[in-house]
Structure formats: structure tokens, C-alpha cells
Amino acid sequence: MLKGFARRLKVQDDINTDYVISGRYKFKIQDPKELAKYIFEDIDPEFAARVKKGDILVAGNNFGCGSSREQAPQALKGAGFQAVVAKNFARIFYRNAFNIGLLLVECNTDFIDDGDEVELDIEKSKCFNVSKGLMIDIKQVPPVMRRLFEDGGVIEHFKKNGG
Amino acid sequence: MGKTIAEKILSAHSGKSLRAGDVAICDVDFCFGQDGTSSIIIDSFRKLGIEKAFDKTKFCMVIDHSAPSPNIGVSEIHKKMRTFAKQFDLSMYDIGCGVCHQLVPQKGHVTCGDLVLGADSHTCTYGAINVFSTGVGSTDLAITLASGKNWFRVPETMKVIVNGKLPKGVYSKDIILHIAKDIGSNGATYKAVEFYGEAISSLSVDARFTISNMAVEIGAKIGIMEADKKVLKWVADHSTKVPHPVKADPDAKYTCVKEYDISKLSPQVAKPHTVDNVSGVEELSDTKVDQAFLGTCTNGRLEDLEIAASILKGNSVNKDVKFVVAPASKEIYLEAVKKGLIDIFVKSGAIVVAPGCGPCVGTHNGCLADGEIAISTANRNFKGRMGNPKGFIYLASPATVTASAIKGMIADPREYKRKL
Numbered sequence: 379m380l381k382g383f384a385r386r387l388k389v390q391d392d393i394n395t396d397y398v399i400s401g402r403y404k405f406k407i408q409d410p411k412e413l414a415k416y417i418f419e420d421i422d423p424e425f426a427a428r429v430k431k432g433d434i435l436v437a438g439n440n441f442g443c444g445s446s447r448e449q450a451p452q453a454l455k456g457a458g459f460q461a462v463v464a465k466n467f468a469r470i471f472y473r474n475a476f477n478i479g480l481l482l483v484e485c486n487t488d489f490i491d492d493g494d495e496v497e498l499d500i501e502k503s504k505c506f507n508v509s510k511g512l513m514i515d516i517k518q519v520p521p522v523m524r525r526l527f528e529d530g531g532v533i534e535h536f537k538k539n540g541g
Numbered sequence: 542m543g544k545t546i547a548e549k550i551l552s553a554h555s556g557k558s559l560r561a562g563d564v565a566i567c568d569v570d571f572c573f574g575q576d577g578t579s580s581i582i583i584d585s586f587r588k589l590g591i592e593k594a595f596d597k598t599k600f601c602m603v604i605d606h607s608a609p610s611p612n613i614g615v616s617e618i619h620k621k622m623r624t625f626a627k628q629f630d631l632s633m634y635d636i637g638c639g640v641c642h643q644l645v646p647q648k649g650h651v652t653c654g655d656l657v658l659g660a661d662s663h664t665c666t667y668g669a670i671n672v673f674s675t676g677v678g679s680t681d682l683a684i685t686l687a688s689g690k691n692w693f694r695v696p697e698t699m700k701v702i703v704n705g706k707l708p709k710g711v712y713s714k715d716i717i718l719h720i721a722k723d724i725g726s727n728g729a730t731y732k733a734v735e736f737y738g739e740a741i742s743s744l745s746v747d748a749r750f751t752i753s754n755m756a757v758e759i760g761a762k763i764g765i766m767e768a769d770k771k772v773l774k775w776v777a778d779h780s781t782k783v784p785h786p787v788k789a790d791p792d793a794k795y796t797c798v799k800e801y802d803i804s805k806l807s808p809q810v811a812k813p814h815t816v817d818n819v820s821g822v823e824e825l826s827d828t829k830v831d832q833a834f835l836g837t838c839t840n841g842r843l844e845d846l847e848i849a850a851s852i853l854k855g856n857s858v859n860k861d862v863k864f865v866v867a868p869a870s871k872e873i874y875l876e877a878v879k880k881g882l883i884d885i886f887v888k889s890g891a892i893v894v895a896p897g898c899g900p901c902v903g904t905h906n907g908c909l910a911d912g913e914i915a916i917s918t919a920n921r922n923f924k925g926r927m928g929n930p931k932g933f934i935y936l937a938s939p940a941t942v943t944a945s946a947i948k949g950m951i952a953d954p955r956e957y958k959r960k961l
């Protein structure tokens with residue numbers, strides 16, 4: 379079970395990976411923690427400064443669309459996010475996030491506000507909004523993805539299982 | 542029940558009979574990275590602790606996104622790529638060779654029926670030559686570089702049929718923008734799209750690449766077409782690999798079928814800041830333009846340069862417009878020199894930059910100032926894409942972009958009908 383505080387983006391839908399981390403930075407900076415300072419700069423310049431370690435990012439539909447840049451999930455992980463909760467994700471981002479051990483959870487995010495305390499239980503496929511006393515169903519995390527996440531990403535998984 | 546193209550290609554590469562929804566490990570025929578993604582490929586590959594690539598003939602790296610390098614950080618990444626290529630004896634297309642999505646098919650690395658992964662989201666481009674090709678992240682690519690394999694979820698398929706005869710001044714770019722408007726930026730998420738219809742068949746292979754290239758802009762995993770005579774000739778001209786053309790069965794299962802008639806379509810323009818925010822060019826005639834860009838993996842091919850040059854001939858670029866041209870590869874550049882196209886561009890006031898991505902991703906070659914408006918032949922107009930979140934990007938065909946560069950406002954290329 380994961381516990382954390384929700385950080386909700388002002389713009390909810392169709393957040394592309396250019397918005398997560400702009401090409402201006404991803405080519406120049408190779409350290410995810412350094413990249414983390416610039417996340418969402420083009421759509422919400424104050425956002426990065428508000429993120430604390432262990433927070434849970436909350437978004438709407440089609441999160442992570444566009445470019446395949448892996449710097450996007452890396453920068454989110456670098457910022458300290460434990461997980462991203464959204465209505466649904468674009469496919470390349472979805473793979474990339476699990477590959478580097480960042481948990482993605484799909485559920486209705488309409489009832490999670492900025493600052494809400496949230497508990498994620500991927501075993502039982504439930505998201506509990508502690509602040510509102512609301513139980514929200516999560517779409518089951520596919521077994522392949524769960525294994526990747528539990529191994530800490532695909533590299534560790536590959537080393538453990540030899541391919 | 543029959544199978545879709547995606548089901549057949551993935552089945553053939555896994556040794557199992559797969560259906561949409563299945564997850565399987567497949568053998569990959571070719572994979573690559575570019576300079577925006579290769580740094581992490583290299584890091585991940587090293588972390589795996591593998592001694593060599595699974596097959597060095599099935600991988601390459603391309604320096605195209607920021608080429609030549611605009612700053613120290615990028616130069617370091619380019620150096621890292623060269624060192625890695627030397628150490629593992631891997632092939633590399635360095636600065637000036639061109640955009641990865643032009644080079645991979647043009648250099649004959651892929652052919653019909655292949656399964657291809659690229660660490661770049663527009664890897665779906667080769668769907669136009671009947672290749673199951675899709676973008677992944679760097680770590681996924683490193684796994685494939687090490688093992689020759691990766692896991693795939695077999696996508697459901699959506700069928701798109703494009704009927705009618707294209708009017709003069711209207712091109713494949715206009716078709717795909719029109720489709721993007723209708724389907725929306727996540728209307729095909731996780732899906733394969735199969736394209737059919739007389740409008741598609743009438744297009745050259747170059748023009749078809751434009752459509753498959755933008756499949757990812759509606760969320761699709763692949764945007765694939767059957768291999769007709771034109772495709773088979775194209776691959777025979779470019780590759781020594783044996784093609785294995787794949788057709789869908791007549792009773793294959795589709796999640797939906799969309800039909801379009803483009804015989805009355807006008808030139809289409811995607812407005813800031815999303816690709817599905819599309820209007821006909823006639824609705825935007827009051828829009829001033831500061832920069833125009835012709836190039837990219839979407840529209841930087843010879844045919845695109847020819848269309849632009851034919852409009853530009855005898856005209857000049859508006860004095861308030863910077864018109865940047867980036868040929869998609871060195872070979873296209875040389876061909877354009879031979880045909881006198883570059884002469885036309887330069888004399889009319891355009892700026893021709895090195896083959897590669899040009900200003901598409903905002904790292905160099907023409908970053909926008911605050912409030913500036915660009916019209917581009919690229920595939921994305923996200924806020925900040927051309928280097929400045931306070932810039933505005935419109936997307937259109939090479940003809941519309943060129944007409945706009947001449948006028949200094951978004952312009953209808955049908956004004957130049959006699960030249961087209």
C-alpha cells in the first residue's frame with residue numbers, strides 16, 4: 379500500500395511529454411533530479427516548486443501523449459513522485475514509466491483534489507481518498523506491469539530473469 | 542475468424558497465433574535511437590551489463606534532433622553516442638545524414654512485414670511500407686538491443702477508408718489533419734490503424750509516409766497500409782531485404798470503421814496548441830506569420846521540396862518571414878541541388894539548414910520569440926515545441942506553408958493552382 383498527498387495539475391487532459399519536460403531541458407540535462415526542477419514549466423511554472431517527496435501526481439485523460447522521451451517519467455520520479463494517477467495514459471509513456479519503476483494507476487480522478495491524502499492499494503485495486511472518505515476503484519494493474527514495478531523496473535527485472 | 546495486419550505480423554514474430562489483447566514476446570527485426578533518446582539507451586544498456594548487441598546489423602543510432610550541436614550539453618551526448626558506437630562496433634548516422642525516419646527506410650533497414658522498434662514516437666512512419674513499427678522509450682530499446690526481443694500487447698485495430706480524388710493544392714498532410722480532427726488526439730490510443738481507399742492508393746509512397754507518420758498523433762501504436770505495387774517497387778529500390786507483404790483477412794475484426802471522402806477537402810491547418818484543433822485554410826486568412834518551416838520526418842522529402850519550389854519559383858519570401866528549409870536526408874538534399882530546388886529556395890530568400898530535424902523540436906535552427914507565429918510542415922504544435930512556450934505553431938502541408946511564407950499570412954496554396 380502506498381500513501382501520499384495528491385498534487386493535481388491545473389490542466390488535466392492530454393498532458394504531453396513535451397509539457398512534462400520540455401525539449402529545451404531534456405537535451406541539455408542528464409540528471410533526473412536536475413530535470414525535476416523544470417517539470418510542467420510550460421503549462422504551470424509554479425508546479426515544480428510545490429512537489430514534495432512521496433507525492434502522488436493526479437491527471438485526467440491521455441496523460442503522457444506525444445514524444446517517447448523517457449526523461450518524462452524520469453523527471454517525475456526525480457521530483458519524488460511515488461505514482462501517477464490518471465484516467466488513462468498514452469502507450470509509450472505507460473511502458474516507459476513501468477520500465478523505470480514508476481507506478482501508474484488508472485482510475486476516475488474527478489474526486490481527488492490538490493492536497494488530498496490518498497492511499498493506493500494495487501493488490502485490491504482500490505484508491506482511498508482519506509481526506510474525503512471516498513473509495514475509488516482502480517483499473518487492475520496488469521500482471522506484467524506489476525512484476526516490472528515490484529522488481530524496480532525492467533533493467534532489474536531483466537537481470538533477475540535473464541531476459 | 543480472420544486476422545488483422547497487426548495480429549499477423551506479431552504472430553509471425555512470436556511463433557504463436559496471437560489475437561488482439563494477447564501479450565507476447567516477439568523477435569524484433571530492427572531497432573534504433575536518436576540523439577534525444579540514445580543517451581539513456583546507452584546508460585540502460587551499460588546497466589544491463591551485456592557484453593555485446595544482439596545483432597549489430599539490426600541497430601543504428603542517428604544524430605538528427607540537434608545537429609550540428611547548439612551547446613555543450615548536446616555535444617557531450619553526441620560524443621557519448623560516438624564512443625558507444627565505436628566500442629560496440631555499431632552503425633551510426635552522424636550530423637548531416639538526415640532525420641531517423643527518413644534514413645531507416647531509405648537506407649533499406651526495413652521492409653514489408655518487419656517488426657521494428659525505435660526510440661522515437663514517430664517510428665510509426667514505416668507503416669506506409671507495411672512495417673509494424675512503433676515508438677518506445679530508451680530503456681525498452683536497450684532491452685531489445687541486448688536481447689533482440691521485447692514484449693508486445695497485440696493492439697485492437699481500427700479501419701480507416703479514404704475515398705475520393707484529391708483536389709489540386711490538397712495533399713496527404715491535409716488528409717491526415719482532417720482525420721486527426723475527426724478522431725481526436727487520443728481517439729486511437731493503443732490501437733493499430735489500417736488505412737485503405739482509392740485516395741491512399743493514388744498517393745506516392747513519399748506522401749503515404751506523411752499519413753503513417755502522424756498515426757501517433759491520434760494515439761495509435763501503428764498506422765499501417767498494405768503493400769501494393771508502388772510499395773513493392775519502393776522497397777526493392779531501397780533495400781536488399783526480402784519483403785514479406787502482409788494483408789488483413791477479409792473477415793478480420795475491427796473495433797470500428799471510419800470512412801472519409803476527400804474529394805471536396807480544402808487545405809487543412811492545425812491551430813495552436815493541439816494537432817486535432819483543425820480548420821480549413823480559408824478560415825485563417827487573417828493570421829500573420831513570422832516563421833515558416835519546411836522539413837521534418839512528416840514533410841521533408843523530395844516531393845515536398847518540389848511542391849514548395851514550384852510555388853516559390855518566380856516569387857520571394859515575405860520580408861517579415863524567416864523561411865527555414867531542412868531536407869530530410871543528405872540524399873534528398875543532393876537530389877534537390879541537382880534539380881535546382883535549392884537554388885530556388887536560396888534565391889527567393891529561404892534559409893536551407895543541415896539535413897535533420899531542423900527547428901521541429903525547438904533545440905536549434907530557429908527558435909521562436911515571445912508571441913511569434915510559425916507555420917510548419919511538422920507533426921506537433923504543442924506549446925513550447927519550437928523552443929518557446931510563448932510561441933504559436935500552426936501545422937500544414939508544404940504547399941500551404943510555402944504560400945504563407947510568400948504572403949506573410951496564412952495563405953491558400955490553391956492560389957498557385959496553375960503551378961501545381
Ligand code: SF4
Nearest residue numbers: 640837838898901902
Ligand atoms: S523531425 Fe521532428 S518529429 Fe520528426 S523525428 Fe525529428 S524532432 Fe521528431
